[in-house]
Amino acid sequence: MYDSRQQSLFFMALPDLKKLCAVRIILHNVVADTEMRSTQLKMCRQLLFLHQDILASPVPGIFSQIWVVMAIPFYKAGKLNAYVEKYGAKVEAPERVIPLILQNCLLYSLTARLAPAWNKAGHLLVQGREFLSQMGKQNAVVLTINVTEIQVCLSVEAYTVRLPPAELKEFDISQNVIKEFDTHKNAVIEGHSILSNWCYVLPSMKMGQILSILHTTPPDCPFHSYTDFQVHWDDLYGYKLPEDCGNINVYCSIYFRMIGGMAFTYPLSCIRSQPVQFFPRVDLEGVLKSFLSDLKSKLPHLCGFPIKMTTKPCYWTQELTSPRLQENKIKPPNLTSKQALGSFRTQTPCAGPPPASAGVASHSRGPQGGALGPPTEALHALGPTPAARNHSEQTKAPG
Numbered sequence: 197m198y199d200s201r202q203q204s205l206f207f208m209a210l211p212d213l214k215k216l217c218a219v220r221i222i223l224h225n226v227v228a229d230t231e232m233r234s235t236q237l238k239m240c241r242q243l244l245f246l247h248q249d250i251l252a253s254p255v256p257g258i259f260s261q262i263w264v265v266m267a268i269p270f271y272k273a274g275k276l277n278a279y280v281e282k283y284g285a286k287v288e289a290p291e292r293v294i295p296l297i298l299q300n301c302l303l304y305s306l307t308a309r310l311a312p313a314w315n316k317a318g319h320l321l322v323q324g325r326e327f328l329s330q331m332g333k334q335n336a337v338v339l340t341i342n343v344t345e346i347q348v349c350l351s352v353e354a355y356t357v358r359l360p361p362a363e364l365k366e367f368d369i370s371q372n373v374i375k376e377f378d379t380h381k382n383a384v385i386e387g388h389s390i391l392s393n394w395c396y397v398l399p400s401m402k403m404g405q406i407l408s409i410l411h412t413t414p415p416d417c418p419f420h421s422y423t424d425f426q427v428h429w430d431d432l433y434g435y436k437l438p439e440d441c442g443n444i445n446v447y448c449s450i451y452f453r454m455i456g457g458m459a460f461t462y463p464l465s466c467i468r469s470q471p472v473q474f475f476p477r478v479d480l481e482g483v484l485k486s487f488l489s490d491l492k493s494k495l496p497h498l499c500g501f502p503i504k505m506t507t508k509p510c511y512w513t514q515e516l517t518s519p520r521l522q523e524n525k526i527k528p529p530n531l532t533s534k535q536a537l538g539s540f541r542t543q544t545p546c547a548g549p550p551p552a553s554a555g556v557a558s559h560s561r562g563p564q565g566g567a568l569g570p571p572t573e574a575l576h577a578l579g580p581t582p583a584a585r586n587h588s589e590q591t592k593a594p595g
Contacts, residue, residue: 206505208506210345211503215268219271219276220255221261221287223259223260223261236261242431247266250264250265265499267499267501270499296343311435321338322357335355336356352509354487357474360468362395364385368392377409394406399433404451406450406451409449409464411446435466448462
């Protein structure tokens with residue numbers, strides 16, 4: 197049986213970063229932070245699906261800015277300008293691509309393009325476009341990425357989880373109140389009838405308090421129909437909300453203490469009464485195969501440059517030292533200590549407040565850390581990197 201916490205490591209060589217550039221897109225900042233955050237996420241996703249040759253990400257902690265990484269010829273062609281001008285935004289001068297910018301853009305771009313096959317739920321990506329309505333166990337992964345000047349290290353942890361839809365009775369609402377609510381289209385369950393009012397909201401799984409439960413959206417809600425919510429959640433997160441099917445819709449007005457006491461409206465399908473439940477992993481190989489297949493289909497190249505990725509996973513182990521290495525007195529990297537494991541984790545873009553009537557788009561967990569090189573066999577599988585080739589040429593060139 198596999199350890200469910202085991203990290204499967206894959207390595208990918210990068211093109212020469214000098215062939216890429218990064219630009220900041222500055223949005224016209226004339227609306228509230230929550231609305232600006234929605235615009236930022238929507239614009240990021242639209243850019244990614246409009247142009248397959250770019251990577252993009254919200255600038256961490258700044259709701260009015262977006263990073264875009266692309267090949268220099270793509271930038272010179274001016275392909276971004278028409279779309280950006282539609283939003284009244286502007287493109288700043290190009291900058292050199294550094295690993296941290298590429299890391300943020302690659303992680304966000306992969307997460308966006310993998311949905312709805314793999315959907316963000318807290319630090320997890322949960323498999324299946326119908327995951328919101330699933331009562332049973334589901335496959336999930338945690339994806340973390342570490343980028344250096346010459347390579348990308350992808351860490352994939354596979355899990356079996358359960359994240360069932362919330363039911364009204366789970367919030368300690370009396371059966372009589374629920375029956376009355378189900379019977380009358382205009383009925384409202386007020387806060388005093390909700391004895392357990394804490395809930396978890398998708399996609400961030402942050403906690404909020406339910407103020408009321410309704411069949412229709414509040415007057416101040418920017419969305420006036422269930423279809424509006426379906427479009428909004430698809431635009432921002434790639435979620436496929438369950439179909440209406442003629443049923444009476446249920447919405448929750450949720451209060452977030454840490455966001456200035458603001459309330460947001462969520463469809464009941466996008467909240468949970470309990471955190472994610474984890475189960476022992478039984479099919480690590482199957483989940484990895486499925487996830488990597490989807491990942492490779494969504495990342496056939498990097499900004500137009502071909503990529504070469506290791507096909508077999510590497511693992512943390514205490515058996516990395518071969519007799520030949522010992523004889524040559526070459527000390528291999530220690531991939532087993534807790535300190536090394538901690539240094540591999542990456543810090544992902546900061547999450548802001550939830551967009552109006554939606555959830556917070558935080559990213560994969562993990563403290564900041566430095567770069568981690570691949571085991572020797574992974575380096576051989578990748579072949580010489582651009583930086584290594586450049587270094588070799590420089591050493592041969594006359595001074």
